[in-house]
Structures are given as C-alpha cells and as structure tokens.
Amino acid sequence: MVELIPTRRVVVEWTVLGTVLTLVASFIFSGVYAAGTGQTDVGFQISDFESALVEVTGVIVLIVAVLGLHETVHAGVIRHFGGDVSIGVGIAQFVLPYAYVTTTQRLKRNQFIVVALAPLVVITVLGVPLMIMLDAAILILPLALNVGGAIGDLWMAGILLRYPTHVVVEDSVTGVTIYGRPDDELAATSESGLLRRAIIGTAGGFGLLLLVGLSAPILVGALGVDAVTIGLPGSPWSIYTFEGSAGEFDMNLNYVGLVGASVLIGCLFSIGAHFLRG
Structure with a gap:
C-alpha cells in the first residue's frame, strides 16, 4: 500500500507548471484558431467600458462553465465505472484553489487514469472544433x-503509469492510496523533477531556436529562396520571418512566439522524460 498526498512543494510545482501549460495552450489554440478561421487577430475589440464589461463577463462565465464541465466529465466517467460521486472545493496545501470529484469506490489503475484524463481530452477535442466553427476566439x-487546470490529473496519471496494471487506486480529497501485491516494486516519485526538467527543456529549446535563427540566413541563401517563415504565419506561433533579395536580407523575430515555442519544448521534454524514466 502506498499513499500519495501532494506536498506543499508539489503543489507549488503544479501552480508553476499549470500556469506554463495555460500559456502554452493559449499559444497553440491561438495558432489553431488563426489557421482554422484565417483570422490573425485573436484579441478583443473594446471601444468603451460597457463593451469591456461584456467581454470580461463573457470570459468569466465561460471559464466557470468549462470548470463545471471538467468536473462533470470526471463524475460521468466515475459513474460509468460504477462508482459513487462526491463533489467539493478546497485549497491544496493552502496554495492552489481547486474543485474536486471523488469516489469511495476503488478503481483499477487504467480506470483511474481514464477518469483523470477524460476532461482534458473530451473538452479539448470538442471545444477546439467548436471554437473554429463558431469563429469564437473568446x-x-x-x-x-x-x-493548465489538468496539471494535477497529468501528474497523477504519470505516477500511476509507473505502477503495474493490476494495482487498484482509492481516491480521497487530499490524495490517493495505491493497493498492490506484496511483491510489487513501488515506483519512486520526485517532487522537483518535473519543474526542473521543464526549466532545463525550456532553456534548451530557447537556445535551439536561437541557433536556428542564426543559421537560417545561410540556409536561405544556399537554397536560393526569397522568403521563409518558421512557425505558423500570421499567428502567435510565427517565430521567424526571413526575406532576402538583391544581396539584402531582413529578419523579423516574434518574441512571443519564440518564448511560447521554447516553453512548449520544455514541457514536452519534462513530460516525456517523466513517462520514460524507469
């Protein structure tokens, strides 16, 4: 039996990584929106106080609705597996506010992982096409x-994937308890590894993208092309734009796209290393 209760350090990591994931997801969804609708302006047009109030209220209502849908999906999947459902709110280690859905029924490892990841998958798969079809940048x-709010679910799923498939998981408001066989080898957990690897990966991604930017003029000249864009043109994911003619060369750098892409590389590196580590 192993009891996993996130420590204060882990919750701080969740807060940092959740914020980073939110920023990265914003860049990605902005790029998808631009590619799907042909519109490069994903901001709000605000001309007066009333319109600003309407826009802000609309965003808040949608955020609350998505939060409610997130927990509803958790509850629906738990009920699908035959469990009872309890819903509430709390503050993890007095740091991170959260809503939760829990059950008294023990679930198999893979069932618990499905419960954890279902809201992230379902809301993204349904919400992104809806955003494009309705032309709704909001x-x-x-x-x-x-x-970003699924960071705790991703953390738990990553840990459970390192346990045998036969273990069962008992959820609680503050953590989970994992039950296995006496001869099971218990997976060690790292409280700071995710954040450390994310920072290292982000720095490495930033350096790699800068190297690409420095090398691109030589490659563009060697290939004999007039213009090259690295990233998604006309979107937050447009990182570099190179234009050359008659011995002249211009380069435009989108710092927002550069930072966003670097953070994305860092997150992918951290998550990949977390899952692949033996």
Whole structure:
C-alpha cells in the first residue's frame, strides 16, 4: 500500500507548471484558431467600458462553465465505472484553489487514469472544433485554462503509469492510496523533477531556436529562396520571418512566439522524460 498526498512543494510545482501549460495552450489554440478561421487577430475589440464589461463577463462565465464541465466529465466517467460521486472545493496545501470529484469506490489503475484524463481530452477535442466553427476566439482562454487546470490529473496519471496494471487506486480529497501485491516494486516519485526538467527543456529549446535563427540566413541563401517563415504565419506561433533579395536580407523575430515555442519544448521534454524514466 502506498499513499500519495501532494506536498506543499508539489503543489507549488503544479501552480508553476499549470500556469506554463495555460500559456502554452493559449499559444497553440491561438495558432489553431488563426489557421482554422484565417483570422490573425485573436484579441478583443473594446471601444468603451460597457463593451469591456461584456467581454470580461463573457470570459468569466465561460471559464466557470468549462470548470463545471471538467468536473462533470470526471463524475460521468466515475459513474460509468460504477462508482459513487462526491463533489467539493478546497485549497491544496493552502496554495492552489481547486474543485474536486471523488469516489469511495476503488478503481483499477487504467480506470483511474481514464477518469483523470477524460476532461482534458473530451473538452479539448470538442471545444477546439467548436471554437473554429463558431469563429469564437473568446473560447481560447477557457480552453487553455482547462489544460493548465489538468496539471494535477497529468501528474497523477504519470505516477500511476509507473505502477503495474493490476494495482487498484482509492481516491480521497487530499490524495490517493495505491493497493498492490506484496511483491510489487513501488515506483519512486520526485517532487522537483518535473519543474526542473521543464526549466532545463525550456532553456534548451530557447537556445535551439536561437541557433536556428542564426543559421537560417545561410540556409536561405544556399537554397536560393526569397522568403521563409518558421512557425505558423500570421499567428502567435510565427517565430521567424526571413526575406532576402538583391544581396539584402531582413529578419523579423516574434518574441512571443519564440518564448511560447521554447516553453512548449520544455514541457514536452519534462513530460516525456517523466513517462520514460524507469
């Protein structure tokens, strides 16, 4: 039996990584929106106080709705597996406010992972096409917050994937208890590894993208092309734009896209290393 209760350090990591994931998801969804609708302006047009109030209220309502849908999906999947459901709110280690859905029924490892990841997958898969079909840039932030808010679910799923499939998991408001066989080898957990690897990966991604930017003029000249864009043109994910003609060369750098892409590389590196580590 192993009891996993997030410590204060882990909760601080969740807060940092959740914020980073929200920013990265915002960049990604902005790029998808631009590619899907052909619109490069994903901001709000605010001309007076009343319109600002309407826009802000609309975003808040959508965020609350997505939060409610997130917990509803958790509850629906738990009921699908035959469990009872309790819903509430709390503050993890007096740091991170959260809503929760829990059950008294023990679930198999894979069932618990499905419960944990279902809201992230379902809301993203349904919400992104809806955002494009309705031409609703206002959905970008709520969808991004759903991704960032799933950091605890992703953390738990990553830990459980390192346990044998036969273990069962008992949920509680503050953590989980994992039950296995006496001869099971228990997986060690790292409280600071995710954040450390994310920072290292982000720094490495930033350096790699800068190297690409420095090398691109040589490659563009060697290939004999007039213009090259690295990233998604006309979106927050447009990182570099190179244009050359008659011996002249211009380069435009989008710092927002550069930072966003670096953070994305860092997160992917951290998550990949977490899952692949033996």
